[in-house]
Amino acid sequence: MRSITILVCMLAAAFSCSAQTAETPSPGSTALVEDAKDWDGRTVSFTGEAIGEAMRRGNMAWIHLNDDAYGLAQGAEAGLFGFNSGIGVWVDARLASRIALFGDYTRHGDVVEVTGIFHAACPLHGGDMDIHADSLRIMRGGYEVAWPIDRSRLIAAGVMVALTAFLFLVRAILRRRGKKDP
Amino acid sequence: MLLRPRAGDLKVIGLYTGRIILGVGLLMAVPLATALVAAEWGPAIDFVIGMCACLAFGLLAEIGCRTSREPTWTHGLVVAGFSWLAATAIGAIPHWLSGHYGSYLDAMFDLMSGYTTTGLILIQDLDHVSHALNMWRHLLTYAGGQGIIVIALTFLVGGASGAYPLYVGEGKDERLLPNVIRTARAIWLVSLVYLAVGTPILWLIAVANGQSAARGFLHALWIFMAAWSTGGFAPQSYNTYYYHSLPFELATVIIFVAGSLNFALHWAVWTGRRGEIRRNIETLSFTVTIAIAMLVTTAGLMKLGVYPDFLASLRKMFYQVASGHTTTGFATIYSRSFVRQWGPLAMLGITLAMAVGGSACSTAGGFKGIRMGLVFKGLVLGVRRALSPERAHVVVKWHHLRTRVLDESTVFSAMLVVICYVAIYALGTLVGVLCGYPLTEALFDAVSAGSNSGLSCGVTSPAMPALLKAVYLLSMWAGRLEFMSVFALGGYLISIVRGR
Numbered sequence: 001m002r003s004i005t006i007l008v009c010m011l012a013a014a015f016s017c018s019a020q021t022a023e024t025p026s027p028g029s030t031a032l033v034e035d036a037k038d039w040d041g042r043t044v045s046f047t048g049e050a051i052g053e054a055m056r057r058g059n060m061a062w063i064h065l066n067d068d069a070y071g072l073a074q075g076a077e078a079g080l081f082g083f084n085s086g087i088g089v090w091v092d093a094r095l096a097s098r099i100a101l102f103g104d105y106t107r108h109g110d111v112v113e114v115t116g117i118f119h120a121a122c123p124l125h126g127g128d129m130d131i132h133a134d135s136l137r138i139m140r141g142g143y144e145v146a147w148p149i150d151r152s153r154l155i156a157a158g159v160m161v162a163l164t165a166f167l168f169l170v171r172a173i174l175r176r177r178g179k180k181d182p
Numbered sequence: 183m184l185l186r187p188r189a190g191d192l193k194v195i196g197l198y199t200g201r202i203i204l205g206v207g208l209l210m211a212v213p214l215a216t217a218l219v220a221a222e223w224g225p226a227i228d229f230v231i232g233m234c235a236c237l238a239f240g241l242l243a244e245i246g247c248r249t250s251r252e253p254t255w256t257h258g259l260v261v262a263g264f265s266w267l268a269a270t271a272i273g274a275i276p277h278w279l280s281g282h283y284g285s286y287l288d289a290m291f292d293l294m295s296g297y298t299t300t301g302l303i304l305i306q307d308l309d310h311v312s313h314a315l316n317m318w319r320h321l322l323t324y325a326g327g328q329g330i331i332v333i334a335l336t337f338l339v340g341g342a343s344g345a346y347p348l349y350v351g352e353g354k355d356e357r358l359l360p361n362v363i364r365t366a367r368a369i370w371l372v373s374l375v376y377l378a379v380g381t382p383i384l385w386l387i388a389v390a391n392g393q394s395a396a397r398g399f400l401h402a403l404w405i406f407m408a409a410w411s412t413g414g415f416a417p418q419s420y421n422t423y424y425y426h427s428l429p430f431e432l433a434t435v436i437i438f439v440a441g442s443l444n445f446a447l448h449w450a451v452w453t454g455r456r457g458e459i460r461r462n463i464e465t466l467s468f469t470v471t472i473a474i475a476m477l478v479t480t481a482g483l484m485k486l487g488v489y490p491d492f493l494a495s496l497r498k499m500f501y502q503v504a505s506g507h508t509t510t511g512f513a514t515i516y517s518r519s520f521v522r523q524w525g526p527l528a529m530l531g532i533t534l535a536m537a538v539g540g541s542a543c544s545t546a547g548g549f550k551g552i553r554m555g556l557v558f559k560g561l562v563l564g565v566r567r568a569l570s571p572e573r574a575h576v577v578v579k580w581h582h583l584r585t586r587v588l589d590e591s592t593v594f595s596a597m598l599v600v601i602c603y604v605a606i607y608a609l610g611t612l613v614g615v616l617c618g619y620p621l622t623e624a625l626f627d628a629v630s631a632g633s634n635s636g637l638s639c640g641v642t643s644p645a646m647p648a649l650l651k652a653v654y655l656l657s658m659w660a661g662r663l664e665f666m667s668v669f670a671l672g673g674y675l676i677s678i679v680r681g682r
Contacts, residue, residue, distance in 0.1 A: 033516045036523055051309045052418055055392030055426070062392070062426050064418070070307045080284055080306045082644055084419035088426060105222065105312040120523065127494035128426055129516065145310075147224045153279070157227045160234035167241035174245060 024115055029067050029085045036120035036129060046131055047113040047139060048072070048086050051103040054096040061096040063089050065112055071103070072111065089114050090125065091133040101142030111140040186681030187674065193247040194257045195264065198348060200243020202265040202330055206273050207236025212321050213276070217314035225280065225314035232276035239272055256670060258348045262331060263671030266659055269330055270294045273322070280315050282306050284644045287651055292319070294655050297326035298662035299545050301414025301511030301636020302627075302654065304644050308419040313400065316417045320404040326662075327411025327441065327545030328373055332366045372448050373410065380406045380437050384430070391427045409437040411545045414511025414636035422512045428497070434512060435504050442468075442508035442540030444552075446583055461581045463559075464541045464551035471554060472507045475535035479503050482528025499528075502637070507535035509547040511636020520639040526622050529639065533626050536635040537607065547634025547661050549603050552582060553596040560593030602665045606632040606657045613653045614641060632657040 024045040032039050032046075049071030055062040065071070066086035069079075091114065103109030116133030119125075124132075210233040217226035253261060270293045277289035288304040295302045296319055305311070305319075331348050381403050388398035401417055408415045418424040422434060440448075447465070450458040459465055479499050489495035498515060505512045520529050539548015563578040570576050578588040610628025615621055619641050627641035631654040642654065660668045 033518050034522055036519070052424065053393060053397060057392055064420060064424065066309060066419075068307075070310060080282070080644075082306055084307060084309045086420075088420070088423065103310060105310055108310075121489045121494060121498075123490040123494065125426055126428060126497045127489045128423065128514070129519065130426075147222075149223050149227065153224075153227050153231065157230040157234070160231050160238065164234040164237045164241070167238055167245065171241055171245055174248065178248070 027118075029087045032087060032118060033085075033129070039118045040120035042118055043115065044118045044131065045113060045115045046087065046089070046133075047111065049103050050099045050101070050109040050112050050142075051084075051086070053102050054093070054099060056093050056096070059093055061091055061093040063091060063096050063099065063112075065089055065114065066103070071109075088128065088130045089116070089133050090122075090130055091116070091136055095133070095136040098136060098138060100138075103142065106145055106147075108142050108145055110138050110142040113137045113139050184677045184681040186677055190249060190251060191257065193249040194251050194253050195260050196243045196247030197249055198253055198257070198261045199265045199268055200240040200247065202240075202261070203236050203243070203269055203272060204240030206269045206330060207233050207240060209321060209325055210236065210273075210276070210318065213314045213318035216317040217312065220313045222312045222314050225276070225312040228276045228279035229314060229318070231279065232273070235275050236272050239268075253348060256674070259667045259670035260674045261348055262663060263667035266294075266297065266330065266663065266667075270297065270655075270659075273297075276315065276318060277305075280312070282308070282311060282315070285648075287648060287655075288644060291651050291655050293322065294658050295636070296322040296413065296415065297330060298634045298658040299323050299327045299411045299413040299509070299547070299636075300631060300634040300658045300662075301408070302631060302638055302642045302658075303415070304642070304651070306644055308417075311417075316400075316404060319415050320407040320413070320417075323411045323413030323415050324373070324377075324407035327413065328369050332369055368449060369445050372445060372452070376410055376437070376440065377406060380410065380433075384433055384437075387427065387429045387433055388425075391425055391430060405434060406437060409434045409510065409512065410441040412438050412441050412508050412510040412540060412547075412634075413545075414505070416512070421514075422501075423514045423516070431497070431501055431514060435501065438508045438510040438512065439504065442510070442544050442546040444541040444543045444582075446543055447541065450583060458583065463555035463580050463582050467551035467555035467558070468507070468541070471538045471551070472503065472535065475507055475531050475538075476500065476503050477531075478534065479524075479528045479531030482525055482531055485527060486523070486525050488523050488525075488528075502532060503535050506532045506635055506637050507538065507540070509536060509539045509633050509635040511630070513637055517638045517640045520626065520637075521623060529622055529626055532637060533629050536629050536633045536637065537603070539633050539635070547632075549600050549633075553600055555580065556588070556593055556596040557600060559588050560590075560597070563588055563593070599664060603632060603661065606660055610650075610653055610657050613650055617647045617650050627654070628657070632661045634658055634661050 024043055026045045026047065027039060046065060046067065048065030048067035051064050051066050064086055066084050068085045069081035070084065071086065099110050099112060101107050101109050114131060114133035115135045116131045118131050120129055121127040122130045210229050214226060214229040214233060217229055270290050274286065274289040274293040277283060277292055278286050282305050283289040284306065291304050384402035384406055385399050388402050389395060393401060404417050416422060416424065422431065444464055447458060447462055476499060480495070483489065483495050483499055489498060501514050537548060538554055539550055540546020542550040542552045559578050559580050563576065566576045566578070579585050580588050607629045610631055611625045614624025614628055623639050623641050626639045630637050
């Protein structure tokens with residue numbers, strides 16, 4: 001009986017998720033920018049890596065979510081996939097504070113899903129293109145990015161330092177000789 | 183008859199080019215220190231390699247090209263042209279080693295864009311870049327704004343007699359002080375004083391905007407460097423849209439407009455001649471051309487009803503036009519929004535603004551206000567002569583630091599440079615169209631590259647053809663040096679091959 005209840009609950013949860021997905025479209029940032037007029041004023045769901053920081057303004061905050069390959073693919077820091085792309089999100093500061101890690105050089109930020117109204121030219125924010133989100137969900141936690149030291153580069157740096165020091169020495173000797181023999 | 187340069191000539195060119203690269207190497211001490219403070223060991227190693235490559239090149243040039251000869255005018259022009267290319271090729275090493283570039287050409291593109299204060303970028307995944315690389319990107323645009331030769335003159339080139347040709351070769355011809363080395367130092371003094379004042383102001387705004395003190399300081403410093411130099415780089419891929427702040431936008435506008443003014447005008451105001459701002463041909467020309475660009479852009483935006491109200495429209499239009507006209511390249515809208523939201527008329531307004539550009543002897547690019555003013559006054563002179571009796575002596579005056587009578591040769595020189603700019607804009611547009619981009623978009627980015635502006639409507643990207651990247655790179659170089667050094671270098675190379 002217990003297992004049936006759990007199964008029913010899981011099915012109900014799955015249905016509610018799929019219903020939400022069916023109701024709320026999830027356009028990418030490229031679609032939002034390219035077809036801003038079509039999406040203007042519509043409720044959208046947007047998923048991306050939180051980057052930079054949450055900039056708190058009173059009870060609200062600005063966050064930026066990148067839905068590019070770097071933001072969404074795990075371990076993507078190993079490759080190059082073109083420019084970053086994403087969008088600014090205006091959200092309740094308490095919701096924004098759920099984000100533990102923001103992406104930068106040493107961190108891959110939390111992957112966050114927000115749902116809210118997309119503005120092609122926001123009347124509240126001087127015409128900025130943004131999403132005013134009323135819900136925020138952490139989809140995947142961020143992580144620290146390890147940058148191991150490249151041994152071959154370290155050796156190359158050592159060789160270059162030695163070469164430069166040698167050239168400084170040669171120049172100093174030549175200058176001294178030049179002064180002696182006018 | 184072309185005369186083949188002698189070994190002594192090549193030695194002079196090699197020696198001074200080496201000294202300029204040495205200066206670039208010394209500049210890398212700043213990002214290296216940043217990497218060490220931020221414990222970014224990988225970038226620290228990259229900057230050690232890059233710095234040593236520059237120093238080794240400079241030292242080899244000094245050892246191999248020892249000479250006591252002073253550079254002549256030709257040497258100065260050739261050194262200016264060649265050293266910018268060499269500094270780009272060697273200075274791109276840390277960029278390339280960072281792993282954020284698809285090819286060495288892309289790394290060189292960003293370096294040239296930085297030196298020339300253009301602001302177009304090919305860097306990938308900018309939002310995960312190290313502090314050290316961001317420091318280098320912004321420092322090189324700040325240094326490039328004053329001129330890499332100005333740096334060398336300030337610290338490395340001894341003796342003033344041979345320095346003036348180098349200084350002029352870099353596209354500057356104003357002497358703030360009688361001695362050119364003291365002029366170079368005065369340019370640095372002006373820039374450093376503004377840096378000391380502007381960075382704390384931006385920092386306060388950044389903290390009020392919700393940034394942490396540490397990140398706010400770094401962003402304030404970098405954005406100041408990019409604004410003052412009219413460079414347009416930013417530490418985040420969103421550029422200045424990232425800040426969503428009217429005070430931040432206003433502060434950056436004040437800084438980049440100040441940066442786009444002639445250093446001689448700054449000096450005149452500093453030394454008590456405030457009336458110069460009202461009378462100077464460049465400020466008058468700037469006022470007229472920016473008003474025209476704003477009218478055209480506003481008409482485009484109003485026609486399409488892009489923004490919900492007039493204030494939003496005014497805010498977006500003013501920022502983008504001011505950024506384009508001063509050839510800064512900061513943007514508070516997405517690149518593709520120019521095409522998808524703003525439409526062709528508003529894009530034309532921005533293109534016009536970028537084409538005209540800022541003031542001569544400033545950090546800005548484009549035709550320059552002084553040339554626009556001179557060409558306009560030349561037109562007035564022509565019309566007045568045509569309407570006056572044959573024996574009448576028609577005089578038109580113009581004012582830049584002092585009042586002068588306009589003559590044909592001055593108008594001709596100004597017109598010649600304007601034609602050269604139009605030619606590189608046309609070349610970039612043509613190659614863009616040949617590569618498959620629509621005309622309006624190809625024109626927009628080609629003008630942006632040639633005028634060292636940095637706004638893009640999406641053409642400039644890591645995916646664009648290598649040929650177009652190379653054309654834009656050369657356009658940025660030629661536009662920044664205002665052509666004379668480029669022609670001199672070209673002529674010199676021909677004389678090496680075909681001279682007697």
